[in-house]
Every structure is written in C-alpha cells, then in structure tokens.
Amino acid sequence: MKNEKKVFTLTYGCQMSERDAETITEIAGQAGYSRSEDLDTADLVIINTCCVRESAENKILGKIGELKKFKEKNPNLKIAISGCMVQQPGALERLKKRAPHVDIWAGTHNLHDFSSLLQRAERGTKVAEIWQEPKVNSESAPLAEQGKLQANVNIMYGCNNFCSYCIVPHVRGRERSRKPEEIINEIKDLVASGCREVTLLGQNVNSYGKEFLPSYDFADLLRDVDQIPHLLRIRFITSHPKDLSDKLIETVAKGDKLCEHFHLPIQSGSDLILQRMNRKYTREYYISRVREIRKLVPNASLTTDIIVGFPGESEEDFEQTLEIMRLIHYSQAFTFMFSKRSGTLAASMENQIPLDVKKRRLQRLMSVQNKESLDWRQGMIGKSYEVLVEGPSKTNPTRLTGRTRGNELVVFNGNSNLIGSLVNVRINEAGSWTLVGEIE
Numbered sequence: 055m056k057n058e059k060k061v062f063t064l065t066y067g068c069q070m071s072e073r074d075a076e077t078i079t080e081i082a083g084q085a086g087y088s089r090s091e092d093l094d095t096a097d098l099v100i101i102n103t104c105c106v107r108e109s110a111e112n113k114i115l116g117k118i119g120e121l122k123k124f125k126e127k128n129p130n131l132k133i134a135i136s137g138c139m140v141q142q143p144g145a146l147e148r149l150k151k152r153a154p155h156v157d158i159w160a161g162t163h164n165l166h167d168f169s170s171l172l173q174r175a176e177r178g179t180k181v182a183e184i185w186q187e188p189k190v191n192s193e194s195a196p197l198a199e200q201g202k203l204q205a206n207v208n209i210m211y212g213c214n215n216f217c218s219y220c221i222v223p224h225v226r227g228r229e230r231s232r233k234p235e236e237i238i239n240e241i242k243d244l245v246a247s248g249c250r251e252v253t254l255l256g257q258n259v260n261s262y263g264k265e266f267l268p269s270y271d272f273a274d275l276l277r278d279v280d281q282i283p284h285l286l287r288i289r290f291i292t293s294h295p296k297d298l299s300d301k302l303i304e305t306v307a308k309g310d311k312l313c314e315h316f317h318l319p320i321q322s323g324s325d326l327i328l329q330r331m332n333r334k335y336t337r338e339y340y341i342s343r344v345r346e347i348r349k350l351v352p353n354a355s356l357t358t359d360i361i362v363g364f365p366g367e368s369e370e371d372f373e374q375t376l377e378i379m380r381l382i383h384y385s386q387a388f389t390f391m392f393s394k395r396s397g398t399l400a401a402s403m404e405n406q407i408p409l410d411v412k413k414r415r416l417q418r419l420m421s422v423q424n425k426e427s428l429d430w431r432q433g434m435i436g437k438s439y440e441v442l443v444e445g446p447s448k449t450n451p452t453r454l455t456g457r458t459r460g461n462e463l464v465v466f467n468g469n470s471n472l473i474g475s476l477v478n479v480r481i482n483e484a485g486s487w488t489l490v491g492e493i494e
C-alpha cells in the first residue's frame with residue numbers, strides 16, 4: 055500500500071508523555087501515515103498534551119487554536135488532541151466547545167485504541183473518547199520507533215502518592231506495573247534494532263512491582279535488565295525519595311550498565327512545606343537517603359525538582375530550600391514556581407504566594423543552582439569519563455556529543471563512526487551545563 059499520508063506529531067510534558075506520543079504515532083504509522091516534520095503538508099496532526107502547570111496548558115491551547123487556519127487551508131486535515139490535558143476531570147466538554155475544529159479527543163488510558171478512533175475520524179465522524187480507568191491489557195506491548203540509539207520504556211503507569219499540588223494521579227490513574235517479561239522482551243527487541251541505552255519510565259519507578267506476588271521489585275527488574283546482552287546503558291526516572299531502598303541503591307552500585315545518576319525530586323527543603331505537599335518524607339530522611347547514595351555510589355550525580363512559592367511558604371521555609379541545595383550539591387535542578395491545578399488540594403489552600411514573590415524566589419534558586427552546577431562540572435576537569443556517543447553536537451555539528459554515566463553533557467572532536475559506542479573522554483573545560491573534552 056503506497057504510504058501517501060503524513061503525520062505530524064507534537065508532544066508536551068514529561069518523558070511519559072513523549073513515550074505516549076511515540077505509541078500514537080506508531081499506531082498512525084500502521085494505519086498508513088508516514089512521519090513528517092512539516093506541519094504544512096501533514097494529513098494528520100497529533101498533539102499529545104500536558105497539564106502539569108498552567109503555563110504548559112495555555113501554550114497548548116494557543117497551538118490548538120493556531121491549527122484552525124491549517125484546517126481552513128486543508129479541510130481534509132485530521133487533528134487529534136490526546137493526553138493529560140484532555141483526561142483532566144471535566145476538561146473534555148470545555149475543550150470541545152473551545153476547539154470545534156478538532157476531529158479526535160483522546161485521554162491517557164485509551165492511547166492503544168487510537169487506530170479505531172482514527173478510522174472513525176477518517177470516515178468524517180468527530181470522535182471524543184476518554185476512559186476513566188485503563189482497561190485490562192490496554193497498555194501492553196507499547197509500540198516504539200525501531201532503530202534509535204536511545205529509547206524510553208514504560209515500566210509502570212499512574213501514581214498513588216497524591217502530592218497535594220499534583221494533577222498526575224487525577225489524569226493517569228492508580229499505579230500498575232507492567233509484567234517484567236514484557237518489559238525485558240520490549241528492551242531485547244529495541245536492542246536488536248540498534249538501541250544501546252534505555253530509560254525506564256514511571257511516575258515513581260521505586261514502587262514498581264508493589265502489587266506482585268511473589269515479590270519482585272524495581273531493584274529485581276534493574277538486575278535482570280542489566281543482564282541483557284549488547285545493551286550498554288540503563289537509566290530510570292522518576293524516583294520518589296520515600297521508596298528509595300538500600301537494595302535499590304546497592305543494585306545501582308553493583309550494576310555494570312546501571313548509570314550512577316539519581317533523579318530524586320525533593321520539591322522543598324522545609325518540613326512544614328513537605329508536609330503540606332503530602333510528600334511523605336522529612337528533610338532529614340531525604341538527607342539520609344542522599345548520604346546512603348554517597349556512601350554506596352560515591353561518584354553518583356544527583357538531580358532534583360524543586361517548587362518555589364508553595365502556599366504558605368515563608369522566607370524561612372525558602373531559605374531552608376536554598377540551604378539544602380548547598381548541602382547536597384545537585385549536578386542539576388529543575389526549578390518551577392507553584393502553579394495552581396484545579397482538582398488538586400493545594401489549589402484551594404490558603405496563603406497563596408503572590409507572583410512577584412514567586413518570581414524573586416525562583417531567580418534566587420536558579421542562581422544558587424547555576425553556581426552548584428558549575429562547581430560540580432568544574433570538579434570534573436582533568437578527569438576521564440565514559441561517554442556514550444550520541445551524535446553531532448547541536449551547537450557545532452563538526453563536533454560530537456554524548457553523556458557521561460552521570461548524565462552530564464559532553465562535547466568533543468571525533469569521527470562520526472563512533473556514534474553508538476562508548477569512549478573515554480578527558481574533560482578540559484566546564485560550563486554550568488556543558489563540558490568540553492577530548493577522546494583518550
């Protein structure tokens with residue numbers, strides 16, 4: 055069948071959202087659409103959405119609005135909007151009213167049903183369908199683009215933690231882990247198609263397998279994935295500090311392919327705010343986990359997520375956050391201003407912080423982290439690190455780029471036939487975000 059039709063996919067949000075966009079695009083591929091980077095000539099446009107912050111949602115709504123003129127130019131164009139923003143309780147009717155030019159509305163639980171939604175839309179029907187709960191086996195065997203050097207692999211879906219600021223449990227449902235053999239087979243297929251690095255994905259990978267009997271937890275899965283031949287590297291995201299076990303840290307310490315990088319969102323350095331966030335750990339407990347990592351995996355790099363301006367956050371609470379950043383020395387931190395999400399507990403909390411205060415605190419936080427990131431990378435100068443060569447540098451295509459096991463980005467000279475292989479790079483220069491080195 056001649057593959058005339060083209061699909062253009064745009065995704066917003068986290069790695070899980072990117073992974074979902076991958077699945078939907080692959081399903082469109084099986085329906086005869088080839089991938090295109092050109093919106094103007096697309097026959098199908100897919101936008102996979104995010105609603106973790108108001109700013110993300112406003113950006114997406116603007117993009118959906120823009121598509122109206124493309125539809126006017128090409129009335130046969132099909133527009134599909136999917137993901138967390140659509141899955142939000144009470145959002146679908148509001149969105150349909152706002153964007154009648156959209157042909158398909160789908161949530162987070164019915165991605166695998168996209169082919170039937172697409173067929174109905176191709177027959178001219180406007181389709182709007184979200185499932186309140188995932189259906190059994192509706193999430194098995196996710197499709198992924200073959201032949202890529204790096205791939206994201208879902209190991210579980212949903213979250214049971216209900217942090218008071220977070221919309222995720224409301225749009226992705228309760229935690230459910232994929233069967234280990236399914237995950238391992240998916241990775242073996244990816245490796246057979248040329249993949250050499252996988253990132254295991256979950257809202258809270260540390261609680262993987264909690265529902266399994268006999269017990270088989272995340273550390274067990276990592277140990278088994280570490281045995282897969284020809285795979286070079288394993289990463290995972292996101293870890294919840296309350297479920298970070300000694301067993302998991304020991305497994306990373308012993309694993310050949312398990313990269314020594316922990317993304318461990320702390321969110322705040324103040325116990326009072328951690329409690330209001332319903333994070334279920336204290337500052338001291340978090341520090342004790344970091345100490346255990348530093349003891350068992352001395353060269354590990356730590357990154358984190360931090361929210362400033364959470365309702366009720368005093369200057370003193372904020373100072374405690376800055377203090378813990380200076381104590382832990384993160385190699386990188388993703389920093390955000392608190393954003394009210396309707397349907398979450400924090401949205402209706404008292405003592406909402408004014409925007410100018412949030413902005414001022416975010417500035418201070420970023421300047422503290424910029425210094426920490428620079429210090430961390432300057433500490434790498436003169437040392438050698440194993441780097442997986444990913445491809446040409448985005449800023450200077452005559453050079454190559456790749457990441458250390460600690461997930462630090464490195465730029466260096468080298469022949470493109472090194473792409474996909476591990477090399478040792480000696481670091482000569484360091485910026486806050488990028489390192490420059492030479493292959494040894």
Ligand code: SF4
Nearest residue numbers: 213215216217220222
């Ligand atoms: S752990 Fe908390 S912040 Fe992370 S997805 Fe779950 S509810 Fe949201």
